[in-house]
Amino acid sequence: MDTTMFKGTTVHLEGESLNVGDEAPIVTAIGTDLADVKIGGVSDKIQLIVTVPSLDTGTCAAETRRFNSDVNDLDICETTVVSMDLPFASDRFCTTEGIANLSVVSDYLDKEVSRTYGVLMTDGLLKGLSARAVFVINRNGEIVYKEIVAEVTDEPNYEAALEAIKEAR
Numbered sequence: 001m002d003t004t005m006f007k008g009t010t011v012h013l014e015g016e017s018l019n020v021g022d023e024a025p026i027v028t029a030i031g032t033d034l035a036d037v038k039i040g041g042v043s044d045k046i047q048l049i050v051t052v053p054s055l056d057t058g059t060c061a062a063e064t065r066r067f068n069s070d071v072n073d074l075d076i077c078e079t080t081v082v083s084m085d086l087p088f089a090s091d092r093f094c095t096t097e098g099i100a101n102l103s104v105v106s107d108y109l110d111k112e113v114s115r116t117y118g119v120l121m122t123d124g125l126l127k128g129l130s131a132r133a134v135f136v137i138n139r140n141g142e143i144v145y146k147e148i149v150a151e152v153t154d155e156p157n158y159e160a161a162l163e164a165i166k167e168a169r
Contacts, residue, residue, distance in 0.1 A: 004131045006124050006152045013131055013148070015118035020146055024049075024137040027113045029082055029105035032091035037105045039080050039113070042141040046168045048079040048102075048161065049137065051119050053129040053152060055085050055093045055104070063132070063155050064104070065097055070162055072101045077165050084108045084129050119148065132156060136164040144168050 002013045018024070026041035039049055050067060052060040064081050071079045079102035083090065090104045107113040107130060114120035119131040134156045136145035145164030149156050 002118055002131075002148050004121070004148055004152055005150060006121075006126055008151075009124055011124040011126065011131070011152070012122045013118055014120040014122045015115045017118045018135070018143055018146065020143055022143050024135065024141050024143050025116045027116045029080075029107050029113050030087050030109055031103065031105050032087045032094065034087055037080070037103065039082075039105070040116075040137065040141070043078065043137070043139060045078040046076055046139060046165055047135075047137040048077050048165060049113075049117070049135040050079065050081045050156075051107075051114065051117065051130040051133045052081060052083045053121075053126055053132065055081075055083050055090060059132075059153055059155060061093070061097065064093075064099060064102075066155070066158060068097075068099045068101045070158060074162075074165060076169055079103065080105055082107050082113050082130060084111075084114075121152075126152065134161045136161060136168060138168040 132149040
C-alpha cells in the first residue's frame with residue numbers, strides 16, 4: 001500500500017500498488033458529457049493518466065493547465081485528468097480555463113479508477129479523494145512511468161512524465 005502526505009501528515013492509499021512494468025488495468029470513469037470513458041489497457045496512443053483531488057484547488061488547476069499546454073504538440077499521447085469533481089463542475093472548469101488538449105473525467109461514482117490504480121486516500125482531511133499521481137502507459141498497456149506525488153499540495157515532476165512519454169514512442 002502506497003502513501004502520500006497532506007500538509008505533512010501521512011495519508012494511506014487504498015488499492016493494490018501498481019508499478020512500472022505492470023499491466024495498466026482498464027477502468028471506467030465518467031466524462032463531462034456523462035458518458036463512460038475507458039482508460040488504461042492497450043491503446044493506439046500512449047496514455048497519460050493524471051489523478052488529482054479536485055480541479056477546484058489552485059494546485060490541481062495549475063497542473064491541469066500545465067499538462068494541457070505541454071501535451072498540445074504531442075499527438076502521440078492521449079491525456080486524461082481524473083478527479084472526484086462532478087462532471088458538470090469538470091465541464092465548467094474546462095470551459096473557463098480553455099482546456100482543449102486533454103480529457104477531464106470524474107471518478108465520483110464508484111471510485112474505480114482511484115481504487116484500481118491505488119490512489120484513493122483512505123484517511124486524513126482528504127479522505128475519499130484521489131491522491132495526486134501520474135501514470136504513463138505505453139501502447140502495449142504497460143505502465144512505463146509512475147509518480148505518486150509525495151505531498152498532495154505539490155505539483156508533479158512534469159519533465160519526467162513528458163520524458164517518459166517521449167521514450168514510450
